[in-house]
Amino acid sequence: MIRFRTLLAATSLVILPGIAIATPASIRNVVLVHGAFADGSGWQPVADILRKDGYTVSVVQEPETSLEDDVTATTRILDRQSGPTVLVGHSYGGADFAPDEGEPLGKLASSTPSAATSIAPTADGYLMIDPSKFPTDFAPDLPLSQARFMAISQVPINSKIFGTPITSPAWKTKPSYAVVATDDRMINPDLERSMYARAHAKVTEIKASHVVFISQPKAVAAVIEQAARSSK
Numbered sequence: 001m002i003r004f005r006t007l008l009a010a011t012s013l014v015i016l017p018g019i020a021i022a023t024p025a026s027i028r029n030v031v032l033v034h035g036a037f038a039d040g041s042g043w044q045p046v047a048d049i050l051r052k053d054g055y056t057v058s059v060v061q062e063p064e065t066s067l068e069d070d071v072t073a074t075t076r077i078l079d080r081q082s083g084p085t086v087l088v089g090h091s092y093g094g095a096d097f098a099p100d101e102g103e104p105l106g107k108l109a110s111s112t113p114s115a116a117t118s119i120a121p122t123a124d125g126y127l128m129i130d131p132s133k134f135p136t137d138f139a140p141d142l143p144l145s146q147a148r149f150m151a152i153s154q155v156p157i158n159s160k161i162f163g164t165p166i167t168s169p170a171w172k173t174k175p176s177y178a179v180v181a182t183d184d185r186m187i188n189p190d191l192e193r194s195m196y197a198r199a200h201a202k203v204t205e206i207k208a209s210h211v212v213f214i215s216q217p218k219a220v221a222a223v224i225e226q227a228a229r230s231s232k
Contacts, residue, residue, distance in 0.1 A: 027084045027228040031077055033060045035091025036157040037129050037138065038150065038211075042090075045217035046224070053225065056082075062093065064157040067164040086228050090213055091187065092157065098178075098195040099166045106162030112191035114184070126156035137185045141208055141215040171199035177227045179220060180205045181212040 030050055032043040040059040047057045060077045062070035070093075078085060091097070092105065099108050118133035129137065134151030135144055142150075170176075178201040180192045187210065196203050204223050208216045 027086050028054065029056045029058070029081045029083060029085040030224060030228070031058045031060060031074070031081065031085055031087050033062065033074055033087070033089040033093035034155075035089070035093040036064060036127075037154040038090070039153070039155050042150075042211065042214050046213050046221050049217060049221040050224065053221075055225075055228070060093075064092075064155050064161070066158055067161050067166075070161075086224060088224055091210065092161070097187070098171050098176075098199045098201070099169065100198070101167060101169055101172075102165045104163050104165050108195075109162070109187065109191070112188045112194070114186055114188045114191075116185045121159060122156060125159050127159050128156045129154060137210075139209060139211045139214070140185070141183070142211060169199075171201065175227075175230070176201035177223055178203045179212060179223055181208045181210060182206065183208060184210045184212075186210040 032040065032047065034040045034042060040061045043059050047059065050057050058077050058080065060074045062073040064070060074087075078087065097105050097108060099105060116129075116133075116137040118130040118137045119127050120130060121127055129151065131148075131151040131154075134154070135142075135147035139147040139150055176196075176199050178192070178196040178199070180189050180196070180203060182189055182205055184192070193203070204219075206212050206216050206219050208219075213220045
């Protein structure tokens with residue numbers, strides 16, 4: 001998860017495959033953060049459900065150039081909220097990874113390897129997923145045409161991010177909810193379970209791939225709304 005310093009500004013925290021959420025009072029604001037290799041447009045199915053249910057939704061487009069840059073991008077959107085907010089992050093953007101203080105994401109991920117072997121470095125130090133393997137590893141439960149487009153439009157992530165230690169993890173002070181995608185090939189579901197147990201998160205397991213927020217938007221939106229209601 002990338003934005004623990006930022007999460008401290010939210011009133012609640014949601015974690016998806018993962019995903020992470022933070023929560024407290026009657027919450028009507030939701031901020032959605034995408035993970036590595038994706039962008040904020042993937043949140044549209046969830047955002048549409050939340051907006052229909054009366055929530056004010058904002059989507060962060062973090063650049064994935066450094067941990068600091070991504071924290072800044074998230075804080076910028078959080079600062080625009082008019083009241084208590086549920087902060088939801090997918091994968092690197094939020095909580096599939098829930099590292100402890102001083103724990104780099106790379107070390108945490110390698111402790112329980114995922115099934116995917118498709119990530120490779122670029123010449124300038126970024127990471128990308130092999131487009132030919134993207135549909136199988138990243139989005140196997142999406143229509144093939146959609147997965148292929150996500151592959152060619154993926155957002156490269158700076159590899160140095162995975163060596164940057166985390167400070168002030170929000171899960172130590174914020175109520176947390178988490179989704180484990182049981183068919184996730186990008187992050188080992190057992191790693192998700194162990195991190196979320198450490199964070200004392202309320203966990204929901206959904207049979208889906210890494211892109212559970214796209215393939216199962218109703219289930220994911222239900223977890224987010226549960227987090228918002230629990231603050232009342």
